Amino acid sequence: MSNDDKPRLAIDMDEVLADTHQKFLSLYHRDHGIAMDLHQAPGKELHENLPEHLMGQWKIYINEKGFFRDIPPMADAIETVKALRSRYEVYVVSAAMEFRNSLEDKYDWLGEYFPFIPWTNILFTGDKIISADILIDDRIKNLAPFNGRRLLYTSPHNTLITGYERVNNWKEVAELLR
Incomplete structure (x- = not known):
């Protein structure tokens, strides 16, 4: 905890x-x-x-500077994450080291859309070797080694993957984790 x-x-x-x-x-x-x-x-x-x-x-x-800065947030993500903070210590964990220009872009993006997540709860990493109770991710390379509850967020590239608890959107996340 x-x-x-x-x-x-x-x-x-x-x-x-x-x-x-x-x-x-x-x-x-x-x-x-x-x-x-x-x-x-x-x-x-x-x-x-x-x-x-x-x-x-x-x-x-x-690899272009600015690529990560103006990505639209997923539908219902902002409201759901904000609400989940009452029950969870929320961390954003992003494999940002692979693309050099993504660090500043992602940090600024989070500041715009998720200003309620403190900088101490933002983790930019390579491999997602983290200690948490629940991980929501779209990549099984991040979920497979994780020791807690694994929620696979549906994306076109992972639709054939089975064996993981799946969430298709942020409304489902809200319902599952409330």
Whole structure:
């Protein structure tokens, strides 16, 4: 348990709090005319559903300064996380070390959309080796080694994964963790 004897709730940013998928779709649409309602094969990453000549474009986008700064928040995430603070010690845990420019962008993004989460509860990391009671993440590489309750947040790339407690949206999170 953490301070105030509240359980620790760790929440991933990309494709959990921040709609990174929507940001990529917007950029592909703007720059290459890809349809915003692109059919995505279950279990595939977004870039694996694009024409072959665009498959590496995501690396260019994600490494640009500002990429992470204007991502829209997931529907109902702000209100739900704010409400969960009454029962949980909430931490945001993001693997921000892989993309150098993401650190400042993500910190500023959290300050805009989640100003009620103190800087002491923001963890930018490589591997998510953390101590918490619950982890909400869209990647099983982060959930698999985690020792607490694991909630897999649905994203197109993980729809074929089984064996994890799944949440499809923030309303489901609110209902499950209230």
